[in-house]
Amino acid sequence: MASVTLKGIKKNYTKDVQVIKGVDLEIKDGEFVVFVGPSGCGKSTLLRMIAGLEDITEGSLYIGDTLSNDIHASKRGIAMVFQSYALYPHMSVADNMAFALKLAGTAKEEIAQRVNKAAEILQITHLLERKPKALSGGQRQRVAIGRAIVRNPKVFLFDEPLSNLDASLRLNMRVELSKLHQDLGTTMIYVTHDQVEAMTLADRIVVFNAGIIQQVGSPLDLYENPSNLFVAGFLGSPKMNLLKAQLVGVEQGIAVVRLPKGVTLRAAVDAKRGKVGDEVTLGIRPEHLRVASMGEAGAVPARVDLIEHLGDHVLAYIEIPGINDILSLKLPGHTTELKYGDSIHVLFPEDDCLLFDSEGIVFNRVRK
């Protein structure tokens, strides 16, 4: 087991094309870290650089205490699981798992013992003699993970391992991966574009965009305190409601903003570095918006555009007159009286409102 430290890591494909623009990150021994971000943000490239499959243009990579920039992939003590599984099609499951050990010259009895142990952990003992083409997608995924386990790596690298599986299988494998991490206690780095995987698996999430780390933190911390607009918009489903507004008042621990057409809202943030008149963005999660009665203070009139019943909760899409964006509202599952075209009032609780400046950087929340 080992920690992984990235210092000023950069990757250029050509002089002008830089895909990783300076990454500093410390991954602790035994930690489960998830890299998440949209397609093309550089997260997979960074993983492949850690694996030794891509050269590092600049910066240093430490696995444990060893500077590993120029160490061959097979000598880094890492094992990688690929999105496509990348099983050797001409070898049986057992041979697939034993391949690395055979190349390393491990004794036959030890290979057999380690393969059997990994197969037991993953419950694929009955598949050991089969070829990959005789396996289902989920089984192939297990074999790919088994191939990683037998090597007793210091660090596991996962490159979107679940994206080829169907929804229910993905859920199962997610739970199993979590368990596997608990059992093995090995450092794991996991790349995904699926924020649900990121939220559920990670000890810490690293959000990437355009080759830069946007934010690092625990899943809940990122969800509740995004440091900028990108992170706020990326995590959470449905997405956080984001509204263009103008800062009209900065008080002690409260910012007052005005939406187009004059609706005034309050957010419990410290907006001292902003000036009155600044363009800002107000953000509120769908589950924090509340349906209010007409007389309530601060209630904003709105119209229901669409209702989606999802069993455990109801999603309402509403429009506030004069505002182009459609807001989403997450309501308890028994809220059945709403229907298309209803006029309602909604409340923006000030403690749940976030405010971002014109650069997209968040104003710190004020906790009372």
Next chain:
Amino acid sequence: MASNTLRRIIGLILQYAGLLAFMAFTTFPFFWALSVALSADPSYIWLFPDAFVPHDFSFMWFKRVFAEMPFMVYLKNSTIMSFWTIIGVVAVSVMAGYPLARLKFPGRGLIFAGIIATLMLPSETNIIPNFITLKNFGMWAAALQEHLHLPSDWNMREWVGLNSYFGAIIPNFAGAFGIFLMKQAFEQIPQDLVDAARVDGATELQIMWRVMVPVSIPSIAALTIFTLVNAWNDYLWPSIVMNSKEKLPLAVGVFNDLTGPFATSTSLVMAAIVMTVIPVLIFFAFTQRYFIGGLDGAVK
């Protein structure tokens, strides 16, 4: 509804008619030869359609082939030469195709273009340079033999020079077609598979021999068949290089012994040709199953 069904039926009929016509077109020479070889009575062999039906059915001509020429000697020569040609062509094509497909080095494009350009030369242009090269090989081998005081009955001149198996097959080893075919095959293999092997600790050569080559078996099988047919039927070059009868392959032997001004019978030639073709057909039947699905189950 009815017109749809009708259209489908007509379409099917046309498809089958086309395929059958094509099959007839490609197979009629063989069936003609077969029918002539099986007819003891040769008087119908130029008549259509009687030539396609054996008259006075008999294996007599086949028996006569063994009497008229050393068929088994030629068969042995053809087998030896074809076997080593296949080994040579596959080895060269794999080892040249892999770096062209998978490794990055300066001049890669130029080298590939050069190899492909040789496809545009007619093969006859190679005859004289290859002949001179082989003659020199033979002289050097003889000189080496003398220099090392090796027994004179070793006759090393005929190991690598003119009138040697080596000489008859070596020019065919480096074929642009095979290199091109294997390059395409290696390019189709997903990068993840190579990366997985690299992480597992395989060197470039191990990646090639233990992952890429087994996965490319269908392409190698196709190349093998293609090479076998070419080597088995190669006539011109062996007929130039080989001058002793006991080293001739079937194609040259059948032509030399059974045709020409003293040729005895067309039926005899046809029987020899049929027997020449059959080993290739058998080989094809056995290798056919390797053509399918080398990459099944690798990714996704």
